[in-house]
Amino acid sequence: MAIAVGDRVRPKLTSATLGTISRLQPQPPKLGTVSRVSGGNVWATFADAGMTLGTAGVLAGALDQITSTSSVTRNALIDQVVVGLKASGAVYNDAFVGKVVDVYDVDGITKVLIRTELGLFYELPSTQISILQGR
């Protein structure tokens, strides 16, 4: 779905493969709101960074489109204690156990943002986490 005015966006830091594994930056993403789309370029404002995307904007492909996920999915995952799963199905180390603090779709794929007890953030597809029951 093409980026449109009013969409939430962030810098796209994932390749096709990395996008299914882990986001590169272990911090919560900074989100912007698209203010203009023209000629393949996008302009946006990032309130928490207090900046805009300059006078020329950026290529649309340089941005992830963030959309809300279904309320059913969000309600099922938000505030759950989870741990990430490797591609093999094995769980991440215990230090990666954390709480789901946000659920959203990135370019159509549902992702969860997890905050660990150490204060680290990491993001995984909702299909690559294991909910720890009773935690």
Added chain:
Amino acid sequence: MADALKVVAVRIQSTSTVAALAPSMQPQGPHFGVIAAEAAGPPLTRTILWDNVNLNEVDGDAAADLNLDVIEDAVQATVDKFLGALAIRIAATGATTLDPSGGTPREYTGLVVSVYKRTPIQDAAGTGSDYLLLYVDGTYYEDLAANFVVMG
């Protein structure tokens, strides 16, 4: 559009230019960015949208002068082995039969928070080395994956 939309990071800064001797202990993880615009120049220009949403222009006489690495997918086996694991650097003396880290102090054990390949922007895609980004007691460091072993 040679480099547009590539994910990049500034090349690891170190007192050694030898990759195998270039660990990078730093108070924060590295910043990653995406090339959002470019111009052939001269000067060669790459506009980078960083993860903290700063938008910066980097100029150079040649691609090698930009001091940027392209961040690419690591070898899948490296990702499977290290991502989400505890890892420790292998001592310069090498592994021993009783200790695959060769005796590296355990306080340097880190959480592997990202696994990726760094390829200098002037080089052919996929020709770089796999790196780990580790978190240890509030600090981060990056180093060659080949220098690390997973802790049991």
